[in-house]
Every structure is written in structure tokens, then in C-alpha cells.
Amino acid sequence: MDPLPGLVGFAAALRAAGVACGPDRVRAFLAAAAALGLPRLYWAGRLTLCAEPDDLPRYDAAFRAWFGGEVPRPPARPVAPRPRRSTLAALTGAAGSGADDAPHPGASDVEVLRRRDVSGLTAAERAHLRELIERLRAEPPKRPAFRRRPDRRGTLDADRVLRAMRATGEPVRLPRERAGVRPRRVVLLVDVSGSMRPYADTLLRFAHIVARRMPTEVFTLGTRLTRLTRHLRQRDPELALAAAARAVPDFAGGTRLGETLRAFLDRWGQRGIARGAVVVLFSDGWERGDPALLGEQAARLSRLAHRVLWANPHAGSADYAPVQSGIAAALPHIDRLLAGHSLAALDELLREVRRA
């Protein structure tokens, strides 16, 4: 009997079970099966069709279901995520924003407003705050570029030195070069659920400023995921905000952070948007769904991203403890937990993004 239909059918069953094995993997599988012989089919498939540890349990189950019998070794244990060494003190320490909430004696009105929680502002103060947000200093974080560029210091640029020498025979000038820098992508994920409502307007204005100044992707999380990057691209903040508000169907609804974060990673993040980016998640960490899922997705995000920052409006108050189910699950995978409740806190956040 020709084994080919059976093998290709197995690959299709595996795809249905959620293992992403495309045609080139299937071809590799067939080559491996030919090289190893049918008795070692388990390994031929596992080595060519799987691509990450999460695939292994699925592969074992599909193998057992398709070919019957036992897999040659006990199903691989799911890999326990290794906790990162981060304590709350280390995450929130330097910011010290709790103590800064009290206005300094003799500080100007602007200085007071900068440190006020935006959820408790009057309409006039809000208008003033909008102007202040526009003036925030937003600079992108940097990453090393692949191409080298001329520089006054750095290593000698051999090509240009030799080219210059062809005319004179002497290295009169010594052109130098060094690796350039490129702006790193910034991803803003804004929780727009009911509990974050008082902050939504300020945060979207903030996102607009950031998106205008550096390569940025903006998404809102709530009961579903919405991409706002295109809406926030307009220059005028009021028009941009209005477009964003029209686009988000779940303003002030519930929160399913884990699910929407997974949707973000599946649809956008894994394909490239989160790769090597500085990701800022604005949320108070109230999770209606399963906190374990959020923890899992946060771990996935931290593996893709360069830095993951969590800005939590409540982290600004002195007696804050990260006990909400969501934030407790995600905390081990976050590089820094910051406040995000006042203009000063947003300024601090921008500084942290620039440094990332």
C-alpha cells in the first residue's frame, strides 16, 4: 500500500489540531520519513512538523489518534514558564510616584496639574491638560541598525579610505563609520473597559501624540481588539480622537484582557508588530476572563517584544498593591510597572520608553 496519502493526511489532521505545518514542512516530513523508515515515523514527524514546545502535546495526541498505538515516549510535559526575577520593589521603585502626588510647596499651577490624577479634573482643567499633553517630549527608543553609516568616531571605513587613497596615494583623511541607530517600534495597547473610562480620553490623546512622533501601533483592548493606528494618523487631535471613538465599538464595556491580548498576538504581534518593539499596556488589571490565560499571553508577549511596560493608573497611589487577578498573573512577565494616572506619570512613561 502506498503510505503517501496516510502521511499527508496525518499532516492535515495535525494542521486541524492547531500545529502550523505548511507544505514545505510536509515535504520535509516525507523526506525524513523516507530517510528513517516507518518504524521511526514518530520522530520523523516531530522533528519536521513541530516548531515550538507548545506543538509537542498536540503532536503526540494527533499521532496517537491517527496512527493508533502508543507514542514512543510519554507525552512531553507542558513547559512551565520560568518566572523572571522581578520584584514589585524593582518594578515600581525608581518611579516613586506615590510620594510625588503631594504638590510641592510653592509649585506653580501647571506643576500641580501635572501631578493630579486625571480622573478627578474639572472641565477647565481638562482643557488645560490637553494643551499640556501636546507639549510632552516624545522621542522614540533606538535600536542598532543593520547598515553602518559614516561617523566622526568609530572604526575606519576601509572602503572609503582606500577610495580616497587612489587619488593621492596617501590616507589623507581617515573616514570612519559605525553602526547606525534606527527608531524602535512602539506598540500601545489601551484598555478601554468601564473601569478605565476616566482615563480613556487622556490616554488616547497621549497615544495620538506618540503616534505622530515615532513609529507606533495603537490598539484598544476591551471585550474585543481594535486597531486605531490608522485613525490616529491625522494631524488634528480632535479629528483623530473622533475617528478613534467611532472605530471602537466596546468603549466602557467589560474586559477580557487575556483573550484580546491573544487576538492581538495571533493577528498582529507574532507576525511582526510586537517583534523587538517596546510594548506599553495601559490597564488597571481587572480581568473578567481567566487570569491564567492572561499570564500565558503576557509571557508570549514578553518573548516577542524588546520591553513590556505596564502603565496602571492605580499604581500611582501610595497604598497600591498589584493583587488584581489580571495584573498578578502578568506581573512576572513585565519589565516595568509604572503609573499612568497623571501628566507627570505619562512624562515618566515616555522617558522610560525612550530609555528602553
Added chain:
Amino acid sequence: MHSPEDVAAALDRVGYLADPGLATAAYLGVALGRPLFCEGEPGTGKTALAAAMARALDVPLIRLQCHEGIDATQALYDWDFPRQLLHLRALEAAAPGALDADEAEKSLYTRRFLLARPLLRALEEAPCVLLVDEIDRADDEFEAFLLEVLGEYAVTIPELGEVRAAVPPLVVLTSNRTREVHDALKRRCLYHWLEHPDLPREIAILRRTLPEVTEALAAQVAAAVRRLRAADLLKPPGVAETIDWTRALLALGRDELDAEAAAATLGAVLKYREDADRVVRAGMAALLGG
């Protein structure tokens, strides 16, 4: 080598005990000429596999350690600028005034002025084993670049032309999963997830690496390390730590792992204070299975 068993036996001869899965992976890497992508916890023998394969196949091992910002001049080739300059001066001195600029420049871009970095060396010296260590530390751009080299086993140097490997080198990539490696790169590779070895294998590894260790001590240490891995530690010990621990016990002249000896040598196996505290709090008896 005509079967996974042959590979396992060859690796065994050079002191690397591979389980059937790993031996199959290594065999397929050789038989299909595909890179082998190894992931797993630190200390499960990913890097050691490449070294052992090089010794088993009796070919050189060429290692490329990845880091953030690594680029082509560090991985592939670079021109030896000082020597080019020196050569130009020597030409001038030999034939004053009669130097043809074009000819002189052409003579600068020849193989003798090319510094071969690991990837180019691997293509030139093949058959060999190329170890691309900790690919998860490099950038996305570097992955794309590596993909190009691994796809064809050839590179083009504009001034010199194409360098193509006579036979594909055996490529072993390792990753600690600190970052997701792009799927395009993984697709070219065989994927193997390395687990910590099971108890009998770990005892065998200990006895092989440290011939002076007694069967009883090896069994005790391996069982204790297994218990440590099951505990929820920041850094579960790898095989390297098991060997270090046994070595420490041997250096102290112990032939049995008791509570006192374990407490004295815990630093050889646990590298974080929090982990050591946790184990001490749980009690040495629990660690020793008493």
C-alpha cells in the same frame, strides 16, 4: 552513519549520551542536510551536542555566538584593512612611480586580505559542524541574513564572487527561547526540544563524565537534582549543575550525599539565593528523599 543508532553509538564514543529522539534528530540533520534547531532549558546539552557531533564526525567545530546587534562583518567576513594598506605601500616601494591604480586596487581585494568570520569559514571548511549559539539573542535582520546563507550554503562577495560549500556543513542552532525566532528560519530547520535527561541517563552521564564517582553517589545526586527540578525554582539545575555538584562532593572526599554534605555544597547546584532559601526551608530531608 546509516541510522540513528549509529549516531547514538558514535556520540557515545565521544562521551555524549543522546536519547533516541536526539540521535534521530542528529541523524536526520546529517542525512537530509538540514540545519538542526535545538531549544530547551539551559543546561540540557544543546551546545554540547554540536561539539560532540563534530568529534563524532571527526570534522572541525565552528562556533558563532550571537548577540544583540551582531552584523555581517562579525558573522560572515571583513576586509583586513591594515594589511591592505601595508600591501599598497609595499607595491609603491617596489615600483616607485609605475603603479597602476586599477591594478593596485584589484590586488587589494583578493582572498588573502579577506578575514573569514565563522559563517564564511564554515562554508570554506565544510565538511564541518557550524554551531550558531543562542540565535534568540540576535536581531530580526540577522535572522533574515542567516536564512539567506543557510538556504543556499553559499554567499556572494561582490569583489571576489561566490563562495559555495562543497558539501553542506551540519548546522546546529540553539535558542533559550528568550525571544520567538521567526518562523521562516525555523521552517528550514529540524526542530528538536531537549528535555532534562531521565534518571538512568543522568546517572550514566555522571558516571561517564566523572569516572571516579560511585554508582551510589551518582544515583543519590541525580535523584536529588530531579527533586530540585520538580520544585518551583527560579533556575532549575541543568546537567552542567549536576556534574558541578558531584565534582564538589568528590573534591570534599564524600562518597555519600547526606544532609550536611548537601548543605555545604548547595551553592554548586543552586545559583540564586531565593532558591537556596526555599530548599533549606523545605528541609534537607525532603531534598534527599528521606
